[in-house]
Amino acid sequence: MKTPEAIKEFGFWSLFFLIFGLAPILDNSEYHLMLATHILIWGMFAVAFNMLFGVTGMLSFGQALYYGVGAYSVGLLVRGFGDTWFLPSIIVGLLVAVAVSVLLGLLVIRVSGVYFTVLTLAFGQLAWQVTLKWYHFTGGDDGIQSIIPPGLLGNNRVYYWFTLALVALSILALKRLVNSPLGLTLRCIRQNPERVRFLGRRVRRNELRVYVVSSFFAALAGCLMAGADNSIHPDMFYWTTSGEVILMAVIGGIGQFFGPFIGAAVIIIIQDYVGARTEYWSLIIGLIMMTMVLLFPQGLVGEIRSLRTRLVSGERNRS
């Protein structure tokens, strides 16, 4: 018999492929295609972030750094050497992100809790400042435009399928990682790092591993976004980007593996829907956030799950 976890996973993937697989075929709108691309990319970013926060209990406020590293690797290489460099630059971006995350990881995981958060924030902001100030190399506050993926990928529809495939593979890989012995160790670290140490597992080394993995996928999100938007901007490094991904995870539910993905979808749709209709978008989004955080602390997916549990137990009591 299948476990509830397996049923949930099956449910997510069926919904995922039903919506993202059929939507572009049934709906011809270029705009909806772009929204879907954004949801996929941010969704992956949020799930990767949650590997740190929800799974391991490390609240990084600096994942924008890797998102930016990915985007700028693509942007700078495409600007410098032409659009044929688009695909190789994704690989370069991922390698750079891994290198940077190993180096910074060794520094930031030496501390935990709020110190870890502040340190990651500091490095993120440092990268932002460098990008902003290095006007002649990065284009400063102007960002970089005209990042057009080459050949077939230049077509929005093809690019969408490309993104869908990469995102699906990434989330699948992350899910396998969570279910692996490493995933178990990470969850134990969240609950009681001391005990993990007593059991003979290395806390720091595993924290570094998950930090690098999360950063790798954040960079992939940045690379994909550069091709989706065709332009990049230093704000991708800014703390608000890190903040946004935290909000997505919280809204969706950090205790659930797929929660952050749903959170990303909800936030992007709300932002777009409200932003198109009123300039008081920030007020509306703020109210929704407040309602969510105060009243549904487990996030959307978490609340739906507990609601189901309550209903089921209610039925049992009645019968």
Place this chain on the structure above:
Amino acid sequence: MLTRKSCLWVTLALLAFLVLSLPVGAEEKIIKIGSLYPMTGRPGIYGLDSVDAAEMAIDEINSKGGVNGYKIQLINTDSKAKPDYSVMVAKRYITQDKVNFLFGVVSSAVGLAVTEVSKQHKKIFIGTDHASTQLTTDKLQPYYFRVSNNTFQSMAAGAKYLKELQKTKPWVTIAYIGPDYAYGHDQWNELKYNLDRFGVKYKAVGEYWPKLFAPDYTAFISTIINEKPDILVAGFWGGDTVAFIKQAQPYGLFSKTLYFSPDGGGNYELMAAMGADLPEGLVLSGRHHNNWPDTELNREYVNKFFKRTGRYPTYAAEGAYTGVYAIAEAVKKVGNPDDTEALVKAFEGMKIKLPEDPEGFTSYIDPKSHQIVQEQAIGVTEPNDKFPPAKLMLGKWKVYKAEDLLPPADYIEQLKKK
């Protein structure tokens, strides 16, 4: 405490609000303009004024029956002055809302991102209020037109002003402070280029690059005071100008150094925000002035805007007003708002009489650079309370001929090579 039931109501009420605010579509011949202006924060007043002025122009045109049977309609979205968000909105305008024109944009960084969308989707983008020269030189694409002046034009006028000033008040040292993005960098490079071009001898003693919308300039102000430049060129716009002048005044910066801001520094926003506190003798300009030129058209425009909104317009307003009239003119010539290639031809070389045109001059769009060509006037702050709440306005005008201010071919080549 709120219960789960009451939170359900809150959520439902929010949803109801969102659904009710859905626009109801009407089937008629319309020219749809999709604008992107910042409506909040420091650049907010630019967006508010631009939208009000664009709507004023639209009402004027529609009340006379529209253009060739088409009514003009404007939809605006707060750009949040963020390039990535603006790209998303611009794509929505084109693919979902099916606009005929992209319109607006205050920050040049947003302008650079949106012109890319315009190029890819072959949709005309009318720039009304961002001044980075790059958009009409090395980053120019066939579907972009700008109906307000660029920084090169302001800086060429500025260099001429400084050259004349040297005769009456000999100055040698010059320093620059401006926002650290295309708009700020373009101004300083172009001023130096033009000073050299006009054979002005000067010594640059410092350049300072705060971030756009930086909250605090005191560190820069102390350094500038130590450097004691004869001229301080400022490349600020909007709330940044107001914040800088407010912060620099207690240090006595303006008594030691001539403050010179010939592109966006002379916006009416500054005069309105500072009232009697605005120092006298600052040399400023902007893309439109409420008290220059003293023509019937300008007076009428300023008064109409005041009647409509209860405030006097900042220069951003005139850019948007011009943009709507330029679109109407192009559609009138072509007959419909859908034939993009014919519209491009109609914009190229278009002549259009504007509130900011002095007697005997009519603005026109240069067919090669897609840049509007206009006269520039630089003024000095002096007491004038005809436009409250301002207590000082610009006066002692010096006017520079439009044709003398365009970037020479070798300068454009130089930009392209970069």
